[in-house]
Amino acid sequence: MAIENTLPAAPQQGTQDTQAPAAAPASVRPMFVVRTVLIVISVVAIIASALNAAGAWFPSIPYLGSRGSSAITHYTVYMVAVPLLASIVLASFGGWRRGAGKVLITAGAVSTVLSLAGAARMVAVAWQNDVTVSLLPLLDPVAIVRTPVSTIRDSVTDNNGKQLDFAIYPPAGGAGDAPVLAYIHGGGFTGGSYLTRGDDLGWFADQGFLVISLEYGLSTQDDHRWDRTLGEIGCALAWIRSNAQRWGGDGKRIAVLGESAGGNLALNAGYRRADGTLPVSCDGEAAQVAAIGAIYPVISVADFHDNPHFEYAPASRRMASFYTGGTPREYPERYASLDPVQYLTPEAPPALVLHGTNDSTVQIDAANYWFENARRVGAPARLITLPLAEHAFDKRASISNQIMRQTMRDLFRDQLR
Numbered sequence: 001m002a003i004e005n006t007l008p009a010a011p012q013q014g015t016q017d018t019q020a021p022a023a024a025p026a027s028v029r030p031m032f033v034v035r036t037v038l039i040v041i042s043v044v045a046i047i048a049s050a051l052n053a054a055g056a057w058f059p060s061i062p063y064l065g066s067r068g069s070s071a072i073t074h075y076t077v078y079m080v081a082v083p084l085l086a087s088i089v090l091a092s093f094g095g096w097r098r099g100a101g102k103v104l105i106t107a108g109a110v111s112t113v114l115s116l117a118g119a120a121r122m123v124a125v126a127w128q129n130d131v132t133v134s135l136l137p138l139l140d141p142v143a144i145v146r147t148p149v150s151t152i153r154d155s156v157t158d159n160n161g162k163q164l165d166f167a168i169y170p171p172a173g174g175a176g177d178a179p180v181l182a183y184i185h186g187g188g189f190t191g192g193s194y195l196t197r198g199d200d201l202g203w204f205a206d207q208g209f210l211v212i213s214l215e216y217g218l219s220t221q222d223d224h225r226w227d228r229t230l231g232e233i234g235c236a237l238a239w240i241r242s243n244a245q246r247w248g249g250d251g252k253r254i255a256v257l258g259e260s261a262g263g264n265l266a267l268n269a270g271y272r273r274a275d276g277t278l279p280v281s282c283d284g285e286a287a288q289v290a291a292i293g294a295i296y297p298v299i300s301v302a303d304f305h306d307n308p309h310f311e312y313a314p315a316s317r318r319m320a321s322f323y324t325g326g327t328p329r330e331y332p333e334r335y336a337s338l339d340p341v342q343y344l345t346p347e348a349p350p351a352l353v354l355h356g357t358n359d360s361t362v363q364i365d366a367a368n369y370w371f372e373n374a375r376r377v378g379a380p381a382r383l384i385t386l387p388l389a390e391h392a393f394d395k396r397a398s399i400s401n402q403i404m405r406q407t408m409r410d411l412f413r414d415q416l417r
Contacts, residue, residue, distance in 0.1 A: 039093060042086035046108040049083035053114040056388045059358040066311060069358035069390035072118045074398050077138045079115035083108040121387040122399045129384060131406045137397035149198035150213075152247075156239045158281040160228065164236055165215040167194050169205035170247050179416035180249040180287075182240055183213040184233065184269075186260030188298075188319030189226075190219050200394075200405065207409050210249030212240055216265070224325035226334055231281035233269045238284035255291040255412045260362065260391070261319075263297020263353070267340035267370075270349045277343070291415035292351040293408040296359055296391050299366040302328040302335040309360040316361065341373045350380040352411045354404055356389025382411075 055061050055068020072079050087108030095101025126133050152168040171178035181204055185192040194215040201211045214236040219225045237254065244251035258266030270289035272278035280286050298304045305320035305328055307313045321327060328335045336342065351374070355367035367383055374381030384407060386393055386400050394401040 083111040169211035184258035184262035189323035231279035234280035235282035237286040241287035257293040263294035271343035361391035
Protein backbone atom coordinates (compact mmCIF):
# COMPACT_ATOMS: atom_id res chain seq x y z
CA MET A 1 0.00 0.00 0.00
CA ALA A 2 1.29 3.40 -0.90
CA ILE A 3 2.19 5.78 1.89
CA GLU A 4 1.41 9.58 1.43
CA ASN A 5 4.15 12.03 2.08
CA THR A 6 2.73 14.41 4.69
CA LEU A 7 5.84 16.54 5.00
CA PRO A 8 5.62 20.05 3.54
CA ALA A 9 7.11 20.35 0.14
CA ALA A 10 10.36 22.17 -0.04
CA PRO A 11 10.22 25.36 -2.04
CA GLN A 12 11.38 24.99 -5.54
CA GLN A 13 14.60 26.56 -6.54
CA GLY A 14 14.12 30.04 -8.02
CA THR A 15 10.70 30.70 -6.41
CA GLN A 16 10.11 33.63 -3.97
CA ASP A 17 8.60 33.54 -0.53
CA THR A 18 5.07 34.98 -0.79
CA GLN A 19 4.83 35.93 2.90
CA ALA A 20 3.44 39.52 3.45
CA PRO A 21 6.09 42.18 4.08
CA ALA A 22 6.64 43.46 7.57
CA ALA A 23 4.63 46.55 8.63
CA ALA A 24 6.35 49.95 8.46
CA PRO A 25 7.92 51.12 11.68
CA ALA A 26 5.53 53.05 13.89
CA SER A 27 7.85 56.09 13.78
CA VAL A 28 7.08 56.54 10.08
CA ARG A 29 3.41 57.34 10.71
CA PRO A 30 3.93 60.47 12.88
CA MET A 31 6.33 61.82 10.27
CA PHE A 32 3.69 61.31 7.59
CA VAL A 33 1.12 63.13 9.72
CA VAL A 34 3.51 66.04 10.38
CA ARG A 35 4.36 66.29 6.71
CA THR A 36 0.68 66.29 5.73
CA VAL A 37 -0.20 68.94 8.32
CA LEU A 38 2.64 71.19 7.20
CA ILE A 39 1.59 70.88 3.56
CA VAL A 40 -2.05 71.68 4.35
CA ILE A 41 -1.11 74.69 6.48
CA SER A 42 1.26 75.94 3.80
CA VAL A 43 -1.36 75.61 1.07
CA VAL A 44 -3.96 77.49 3.13
CA ALA A 45 -1.43 80.19 4.07
CA ILE A 46 -0.40 80.75 0.47
CA ILE A 47 -3.96 80.96 -0.80
CA ALA A 48 -5.00 83.38 1.97
CA SER A 49 -1.89 85.53 1.51
CA ALA A 50 -2.29 85.63 -2.27
CA LEU A 51 -5.94 86.69 -1.99
CA ASN A 52 -5.10 89.42 0.53
CA ALA A 53 -2.18 90.71 -1.54
CA ALA A 54 -4.37 90.80 -4.65
CA GLY A 55 -7.06 92.68 -2.74
CA ALA A 56 -4.59 95.28 -1.46
CA TRP A 57 -3.18 96.01 -4.91
CA PHE A 58 -6.55 95.80 -6.66
CA PRO A 59 -8.98 97.30 -4.10
CA SER A 60 -11.93 97.24 -6.50
CA ILE A 61 -12.13 93.45 -6.11
CA PRO A 62 -15.32 92.83 -4.10
CA TYR A 63 -14.67 92.03 -0.44
CA LEU A 64 -11.03 91.16 -1.05
CA GLY A 65 -10.14 94.80 -1.60
CA SER A 66 -11.04 96.00 1.88
CA ARG A 67 -9.78 92.91 3.67
CA GLY A 68 -6.53 92.72 1.77
CA SER A 69 -5.84 96.42 2.34
CA SER A 70 -6.42 96.01 6.07
CA ALA A 71 -4.24 92.89 6.23
CA ILE A 72 -1.25 94.38 4.44
CA THR A 73 -1.47 97.52 6.60
CA HIS A 74 -1.97 95.87 9.98
CA TYR A 75 0.11 92.71 9.56
CA THR A 76 2.83 93.81 7.16
CA VAL A 77 5.59 91.56 8.47
CA TYR A 78 3.37 88.49 8.45
CA MET A 79 2.06 89.25 4.97
CA VAL A 80 5.68 89.10 3.78
CA ALA A 81 6.96 86.22 5.90
CA VAL A 82 4.05 83.76 5.88
CA PRO A 83 3.77 83.08 2.12
CA LEU A 84 7.56 83.00 1.84
CA LEU A 85 7.90 80.35 4.56
CA ALA A 86 4.94 78.39 3.18
CA SER A 87 6.52 78.32 -0.28
CA ILE A 88 9.79 77.08 1.20
CA VAL A 89 7.95 74.28 3.03
CA LEU A 90 6.19 73.14 -0.15
CA ALA A 91 9.41 73.27 -2.14
CA SER A 92 11.25 71.25 0.50
CA PHE A 93 8.65 68.48 0.14
CA GLY A 94 9.11 68.38 -3.60
CA GLY A 95 6.11 70.53 -4.47
CA TRP A 96 8.05 72.20 -7.27
CA ARG A 97 7.98 68.89 -9.18
CA ARG A 98 4.18 68.84 -9.53
CA GLY A 99 1.92 71.16 -11.50
CA ALA A 100 -0.27 72.21 -8.57
CA GLY A 101 2.77 72.59 -6.36
CA LYS A 102 4.45 74.84 -8.90
CA VAL A 103 1.37 77.06 -9.07
CA LEU A 104 1.16 77.36 -5.28
CA ILE A 105 4.86 78.06 -4.84
CA THR A 106 4.69 80.70 -7.56
CA ALA A 107 1.62 82.25 -5.93
CA GLY A 108 3.45 82.37 -2.61
CA ALA A 109 6.44 84.05 -4.19
CA VAL A 110 4.28 86.63 -5.96
CA SER A 111 2.35 87.29 -2.75
CA THR A 112 5.61 87.84 -0.89
CA VAL A 113 6.87 90.27 -3.54
CA LEU A 114 3.60 92.23 -3.59
CA SER A 115 3.51 92.49 0.20
CA LEU A 116 7.16 93.47 0.33
CA ALA A 117 6.53 96.16 -2.28
CA GLY A 118 3.61 97.45 -0.21
CA ALA A 119 5.77 97.56 2.90
CA ALA A 120 8.49 99.39 0.98
CA ARG A 121 6.02 102.03 -0.16
CA MET A 122 4.83 102.54 3.41
CA VAL A 123 8.39 102.81 4.70
CA ALA A 124 9.13 105.34 1.95
CA VAL A 125 6.25 107.51 3.17
CA ALA A 126 7.62 107.23 6.69
CA TRP A 127 11.09 108.32 5.65
CA GLN A 128 9.72 111.20 3.58
CA ASN A 129 8.04 112.50 6.72
CA ASP A 130 11.01 111.99 9.09
CA VAL A 131 9.41 109.00 10.81
CA THR A 132 11.67 106.39 12.38
CA VAL A 133 10.22 102.93 11.76
CA SER A 134 10.79 100.36 14.47
CA LEU A 135 10.54 96.68 13.53
CA LEU A 136 9.88 95.27 17.01
CA PRO A 137 6.29 96.60 17.41
CA LEU A 138 5.37 95.05 14.06
CA LEU A 139 5.96 91.58 15.51
CA ASP A 140 3.23 92.01 18.14
CA PRO A 141 0.11 93.00 16.18
CA VAL A 142 -2.28 92.75 19.14
CA ALA A 143 -0.24 94.87 21.55
CA ILE A 144 -2.59 97.84 21.27
CA VAL A 145 -5.62 95.70 22.04
CA ARG A 146 -4.14 94.70 25.38
CA THR A 147 -3.38 98.24 26.54
CA PRO A 148 -5.79 99.55 29.20
CA VAL A 149 -7.51 102.90 29.01
CA SER A 150 -6.76 105.49 31.69
CA THR A 151 -8.83 105.08 34.84
CA ILE A 152 -8.66 108.81 35.63
CA ARG A 153 -12.10 110.18 34.78
CA ASP A 154 -14.01 113.44 35.06
CA SER A 155 -17.14 114.96 33.55
CA VAL A 156 -19.17 118.10 32.99
CA THR A 157 -22.89 118.58 32.40
CA ASP A 158 -23.77 121.08 29.70
CA ASN A 159 -26.71 123.47 29.55
CA ASN A 160 -28.85 120.84 27.80
CA GLY A 161 -28.37 118.37 30.63
CA LYS A 162 -25.96 116.20 28.68
CA GLN A 163 -23.13 114.69 30.72
CA LEU A 164 -19.83 114.85 28.85
CA ASP A 165 -17.23 112.40 30.14
CA PHE A 166 -13.44 112.58 29.96
CA ALA A 167 -10.63 110.04 30.24
CA ILE A 168 -7.43 111.77 31.32
CA TYR A 169 -3.82 110.79 30.66
CA PRO A 170 -1.48 112.99 32.73
CA PRO A 171 1.82 114.00 31.14
CA ALA A 172 4.95 112.04 31.94
CA GLY A 173 6.80 113.66 34.80
CA GLY A 174 3.71 115.47 36.04
CA ALA A 175 4.65 118.78 34.44
CA GLY A 176 2.44 121.67 35.51
CA ASP A 177 2.29 123.41 32.17
CA ALA A 178 2.23 120.62 29.60
CA PRO A 179 0.56 121.23 26.24
CA VAL A 180 -2.90 119.67 25.99
CA LEU A 181 -4.12 117.20 23.37
CA ALA A 182 -7.90 116.74 23.16
CA TYR A 183 -8.90 113.52 21.43
CA ILE A 184 -12.27 113.07 19.65
CA HIS A 185 -13.18 109.47 18.85
CA GLY A 186 -14.77 108.21 15.66
CA GLY A 187 -17.71 105.93 15.00
CA GLY A 188 -19.80 107.53 12.26
CA PHE A 189 -21.42 110.01 14.71
CA THR A 190 -23.46 107.07 16.04
CA GLY A 191 -20.95 104.85 17.83
CA GLY A 192 -17.50 104.66 19.28
CA SER A 193 -16.33 105.68 22.73
CA TYR A 194 -13.91 107.98 24.48
CA LEU A 195 -12.63 104.82 26.21
CA THR A 196 -10.57 103.74 23.20
CA ARG A 197 -7.01 104.14 21.88
CA GLY A 198 -5.48 103.67 25.31
CA ASP A 199 -2.12 102.76 23.81
CA ASP A 200 -1.93 105.75 21.46
CA LEU A 201 -3.17 108.28 24.01
CA GLY A 202 -0.83 106.89 26.65
CA TRP A 203 2.03 107.21 24.16
CA PHE A 204 1.25 110.90 23.59
CA ALA A 205 1.17 111.40 27.36
CA ASP A 206 4.63 109.81 27.57
CA GLN A 207 5.74 112.36 24.98
CA GLY A 208 4.87 115.18 27.40
CA PHE A 209 1.24 116.00 26.54
CA LEU A 210 -1.72 116.13 28.88
CA VAL A 211 -4.14 113.99 26.88
CA ILE A 212 -7.88 114.24 27.42
CA SER A 213 -10.22 111.93 25.52
CA LEU A 214 -13.70 113.40 25.40
CA GLU A 215 -17.16 111.99 24.89
CA TYR A 216 -20.07 113.53 23.01
CA GLY A 217 -23.66 112.59 22.39
CA LEU A 218 -24.20 109.84 19.80
CA SER A 219 -26.98 110.08 17.25
CA THR A 220 -29.63 107.39 16.87
CA GLN A 221 -32.54 106.71 14.56
CA ASP A 222 -34.72 108.92 16.78
CA ASP A 223 -32.16 111.44 18.05
CA HIS A 224 -30.39 113.43 15.33
CA ARG A 225 -27.65 115.43 17.02
CA TRP A 226 -26.18 117.27 14.04
CA ASP A 227 -27.04 120.64 15.62
CA ARG A 228 -25.78 119.78 19.14
CA THR A 229 -22.67 117.65 18.77
CA LEU A 230 -20.30 120.45 17.85
CA GLY A 231 -21.63 122.53 20.76
CA GLU A 232 -20.71 119.66 23.06
CA ILE A 233 -17.18 119.66 21.61
CA GLY A 234 -17.07 123.41 22.30
CA CYS A 235 -18.22 122.78 25.86
CA ALA A 236 -15.50 120.15 26.30
CA LEU A 237 -12.87 122.61 25.07
CA ALA A 238 -14.18 125.22 27.53
CA TRP A 239 -13.96 122.70 30.38
CA ILE A 240 -10.44 121.71 29.34
CA ARG A 241 -9.40 125.37 29.24
CA SER A 242 -10.55 125.83 32.84
CA ASN A 243 -9.46 122.50 34.29
CA ALA A 244 -6.27 121.47 32.49
CA GLN A 245 -4.06 122.76 35.29
CA ARG A 246 -5.60 120.20 37.68
CA TRP A 247 -3.90 117.48 35.66
CA GLY A 248 -0.64 119.20 34.85
CA GLY A 249 -1.60 120.97 31.62
CA ASP A 250 -1.74 124.46 30.21
CA GLY A 251 -5.33 125.19 29.14
CA LYS A 252 -4.17 127.90 26.75
CA ARG A 253 -2.11 125.52 24.62
CA ILE A 254 -4.47 123.00 23.06
CA ALA A 255 -4.44 120.82 19.97
CA VAL A 256 -7.24 118.51 18.84
CA LEU A 257 -6.93 115.06 17.29
CA GLY A 258 -9.85 113.20 15.76
CA GLU A 259 -10.40 110.06 13.71
CA SER A 260 -13.06 109.43 11.08
CA ALA A 261 -16.23 111.21 12.30
CA GLY A 262 -14.10 112.62 15.11
CA GLY A 263 -11.81 114.05 12.44
CA ASN A 264 -14.76 115.98 11.03
CA LEU A 265 -15.53 117.33 14.50
CA ALA A 266 -11.87 118.20 15.12
CA LEU A 267 -11.60 120.17 11.86
CA ASN A 268 -14.90 121.95 12.46
CA ALA A 269 -14.00 122.78 16.05
CA GLY A 270 -10.59 124.17 15.15
CA TYR A 271 -11.76 126.15 12.13
CA ARG A 272 -14.90 127.54 13.76
CA ARG A 273 -13.07 128.51 16.93
CA ALA A 274 -10.68 130.46 14.74
CA ASP A 275 -13.45 132.34 12.92
CA GLY A 276 -15.53 132.86 16.07
CA THR A 277 -18.52 130.68 15.15
CA LEU A 278 -17.91 127.62 17.35
CA PRO A 279 -21.00 126.89 19.46
CA VAL A 280 -20.49 126.11 23.15
CA SER A 281 -23.24 124.25 25.01
CA CYS A 282 -22.09 125.23 28.50
CA ASP A 283 -20.81 128.27 30.37
CA GLY A 284 -17.30 129.37 29.61
CA GLU A 285 -15.17 130.15 26.61
CA ALA A 286 -13.75 127.39 24.43
CA ALA A 287 -9.98 127.24 24.22
CA GLN A 288 -8.29 128.40 21.06
CA VAL A 289 -7.07 125.46 19.00
CA ALA A 290 -3.43 125.75 17.98
CA ALA A 291 -3.29 122.68 15.72
CA ILE A 292 -5.59 120.02 14.27
CA GLY A 293 -4.83 116.38 13.53
CA ALA A 294 -7.38 114.38 11.56
CA ILE A 295 -7.02 110.69 10.72
CA TYR A 296 -9.09 109.48 7.71
CA PRO A 297 -11.67 112.17 8.52
CA VAL A 298 -15.19 112.50 7.19
CA ILE A 299 -14.96 115.81 5.34
CA SER A 300 -18.25 116.15 3.48
CA VAL A 301 -21.00 114.35 5.38
CA ALA A 302 -23.00 114.43 2.14
CA ASP A 303 -20.26 112.49 0.35
CA PHE A 304 -20.10 110.13 3.32
CA HIS A 305 -23.83 109.50 2.91
CA ASP A 306 -23.38 108.89 -0.82
CA ASN A 307 -20.44 106.52 -0.38
CA PRO A 308 -20.24 104.57 -3.67
CA HIS A 309 -18.53 101.51 -2.20
CA PHE A 310 -21.02 98.66 -2.50
CA GLU A 311 -19.92 96.97 0.71
CA TYR A 312 -19.97 99.97 3.06
CA ALA A 313 -22.57 102.22 1.38
CA PRO A 314 -25.51 100.96 3.50
CA ALA A 315 -23.70 101.64 6.78
CA SER A 316 -22.54 105.07 5.61
CA ARG A 317 -26.07 106.06 4.60
CA ARG A 318 -27.48 104.86 7.89
CA MET A 319 -24.93 106.73 10.03
CA ALA A 320 -25.20 109.98 8.07
CA SER A 321 -29.00 109.82 8.15
CA PHE A 322 -29.06 109.15 11.89
CA TYR A 323 -26.76 112.15 12.40
CA THR A 324 -28.66 114.62 10.22
CA GLY A 325 -32.19 113.22 10.19
CA GLY A 326 -32.34 112.49 6.48
CA THR A 327 -30.59 112.57 3.14
CA PRO A 328 -28.58 115.37 1.51
CA ARG A 329 -31.51 115.92 -0.86
CA GLU A 330 -33.91 116.37 2.06
CA TYR A 331 -31.67 118.58 4.20
CA PRO A 332 -28.99 120.23 2.04
CA GLU A 333 -28.50 123.08 4.54
CA ARG A 334 -27.80 120.68 7.40
CA TYR A 335 -25.22 118.79 5.39
CA ALA A 336 -23.59 122.00 4.15
CA SER A 337 -23.22 123.32 7.71
CA LEU A 338 -21.22 120.20 8.68
CA ASP A 339 -18.57 120.60 5.96
CA PRO A 340 -15.37 122.05 7.49
CA VAL A 341 -14.16 123.29 4.10
CA GLN A 342 -16.57 126.23 4.21
CA TYR A 343 -14.90 127.46 7.40
CA LEU A 344 -11.38 127.54 5.95
CA THR A 345 -9.59 130.88 6.27
CA PRO A 346 -5.96 131.97 6.14
CA GLU A 347 -6.14 132.33 9.92
CA ALA A 348 -7.18 128.71 10.46
CA PRO A 349 -4.87 126.65 12.68
CA PRO A 350 -2.43 124.32 10.91
CA ALA A 351 -4.00 120.95 10.13
CA LEU A 352 -2.55 117.58 9.22
CA VAL A 353 -4.73 114.91 7.58
CA LEU A 354 -3.67 111.27 7.18
CA HIS A 355 -5.66 109.20 4.72
CA GLY A 356 -5.32 105.78 3.10
CA THR A 357 -5.49 105.43 -0.68
CA ASN A 358 -7.70 102.32 -0.39
CA ASP A 359 -10.18 103.74 2.13
CA SER A 360 -13.60 102.29 1.33
CA THR A 361 -15.48 104.00 4.19
CA VAL A 362 -14.30 107.56 3.53
CA GLN A 363 -12.99 107.85 -0.01
CA ILE A 364 -9.54 109.39 -0.57
CA ASP A 365 -11.28 111.99 -2.75
CA ALA A 366 -12.55 113.58 0.48
CA ALA A 367 -9.04 114.32 1.70
CA ASN A 368 -7.98 115.65 -1.69
CA TYR A 369 -11.06 117.91 -1.76
CA TRP A 370 -10.13 119.34 1.64
CA PHE A 371 -6.49 119.84 0.75
CA GLU A 372 -7.17 121.54 -2.57
CA ASN A 373 -9.57 123.99 -0.94
CA ALA A 374 -7.17 124.68 1.93
CA ARG A 375 -4.43 125.58 -0.57
CA ARG A 376 -6.84 127.73 -2.56
CA VAL A 377 -7.84 129.71 0.53
CA GLY A 378 -4.32 129.87 1.94
CA ALA A 379 -5.06 127.89 5.10
CA PRO A 380 -2.07 125.98 6.50
CA ALA A 381 -2.66 122.34 5.60
CA ARG A 382 -0.73 119.15 5.03
CA LEU A 383 -1.94 115.85 3.60
CA ILE A 384 -0.13 112.53 3.94
CA THR A 385 -1.55 109.68 1.89
CA LEU A 386 -0.70 106.13 2.92
CA PRO A 387 -0.44 103.63 0.05
CA LEU A 388 -2.73 100.58 0.09
CA ALA A 389 -4.17 101.63 3.46
CA GLU A 390 -7.81 101.06 4.38
CA HIS A 391 -9.97 102.94 6.89
CA ALA A 392 -8.73 102.54 10.48
CA PHE A 393 -5.25 101.75 9.12
CA ASP A 394 -3.54 102.71 12.38
CA LYS A 395 -5.38 100.46 14.82
CA ARG A 396 -2.50 98.02 15.28
CA ALA A 397 1.19 98.24 16.04
CA SER A 398 1.88 98.90 12.36
CA ILE A 399 4.05 101.11 10.19
CA SER A 400 1.04 103.33 9.60
CA ASN A 401 0.50 103.62 13.36
CA GLN A 402 4.09 104.78 13.78
CA ILE A 403 3.57 107.33 11.00
CA MET A 404 0.42 108.63 12.70
CA ARG A 405 2.04 108.95 16.10
CA GLN A 406 5.24 110.64 15.06
CA THR A 407 3.84 113.04 12.47
CA MET A 408 1.06 114.16 14.81
CA ARG A 409 3.48 114.55 17.71
CA ASP A 410 5.79 116.70 15.61
CA LEU A 411 2.91 118.92 14.47
CA PHE A 412 1.63 119.41 17.99
CA ARG A 413 5.06 120.10 19.43
CA ASP A 414 5.79 122.70 16.77
CA GLN A 415 2.49 124.52 17.31
CA LEU A 416 2.26 124.25 21.11
CA ARG A 417 5.64 125.61 22.08
